[in-house]
Amino acid sequence: QLQLQESGPGLVKPSETLSLTCTVSGGSISSSSYYWGWIRQPPGKGLEWIGSIYYSGSTYYNPSLKSRVTISVDTSKNQFSLKLSSVTAADTAVYYCARHEVDYPIDYWGQGTLVTVSS
Amino acid sequence: SYELTQPLSVSVALGQTARITCGGNNIGSKNVHWYQQKPGQAPVLVIYRDSNRPSGIPERFSGSNSGNTATLTISRAQAGDEADYYCQVWDSKVVFGGGTKLTVL
Numbered sequence: 001q002l003q004l005q006e007s008g009p010g011l012v013k014p015s016e017t018l019s020l021t022c023t024v025s026g027g028s029i030s031s032s033s034y035y036w037g038w039i040r041q042p043p044g045k046g047l048e049w050i051g052s053i054y055y056s057g058s059t060y061y062n063p064s065l066k067s068r069v070t071i072s073v074d075t076s077k078n079q080f081s082l083k084l085s086s087v088t089a090a091d092t093a094v095y096y097c098a099r100h101e102v103d104y105p106i107d108y109w110g111q112g113t114l115v116t117v118s119s
Numbered sequence: 120s121y122e123l124t125q126p127l128s129v130s131v132a133l134g135q136t137a138r139i140t141c142g143g144n145n146i147g148s149k150n151v152h153w154y155q156q157k158p159g160q161a162p163v164l165v166i167y168r169d170s171n172r173p174s175g176i177p178e179r180f181s182g183s184n185s186g187n188t189a190t191l192t193i194s195r196a197q198a199g200d201e202a203d204y205y206c207q208v209w210d211s212k213v214v215f216g217g218g219t220k221l222t223v224l
Contacts, residue, residue, distance in 0.1 A: 037213065047154075047156075047215045047218070049212065052213065060211070062212060063120065100213070103150055104152075104209075105154075105164050106213070
């Protein structure tokens with residue numbers, strides 16, 4: 001059974017860079033056709049897709065966040081990572097990592113991790 | 120950019136049928152997926168590619184998609200169906216609807 005687990009600081013200061021890692025177990029991140037993505041959900045609000053990466057390194061980003069987002073993959077560790085720069089309080093959210101194929105649903109989600117932006 | 124519109128809330132009497140809509144320009148030409156999210160939990164896929172149920176999802180959950188509206192239908196609504204529901208499509212990127220809170224009365 002595939003499992004995804006987010007890890008990283010739960011508190012980030014304004015203007016700094018938020019960094020999270022998703023560790024994939026029970027399957028290979030190098031599996032063909034699957035994208036590995038990040039989705040966030042501010043408290044009490046809806047889901048927002050941040051971006052996704054293929055094991056080869058090709059990426060899709062949400063245009064509204066693209067200037068601040070970098071998603072990378074480390075196939076040797078079966079992990080992929082998110083960096084979001086210049087954070088503000090508006091970036092406070094539960095961050096989920098997930099798996100999907102192009103034009104297919106998100107079939108696996110991590111449990112989510114709350115990141116708070118505050119000084 | 121492509122937008123999906125959902126009602127903020129839908130109410131249904133226990134045992135009756137709930138319908139949650141997802142509007143988008145010519146959404147009928149896209150594959151629509153639906154997720155259920157309960158408080159404090161990650162979303163769970165309940166319908167994929169318009170009308171397909173993943174294993175373990177009750178037959179009470181069904182979906183349709185035509186024209187500018189996709190619909191998630193929950194028959195014989197139960198208290199345990201009370202949750203937020205999100206539609207999602209692929210438009211060269213992942214796009215979510217704003218979510219609908221389903222209340223079972």
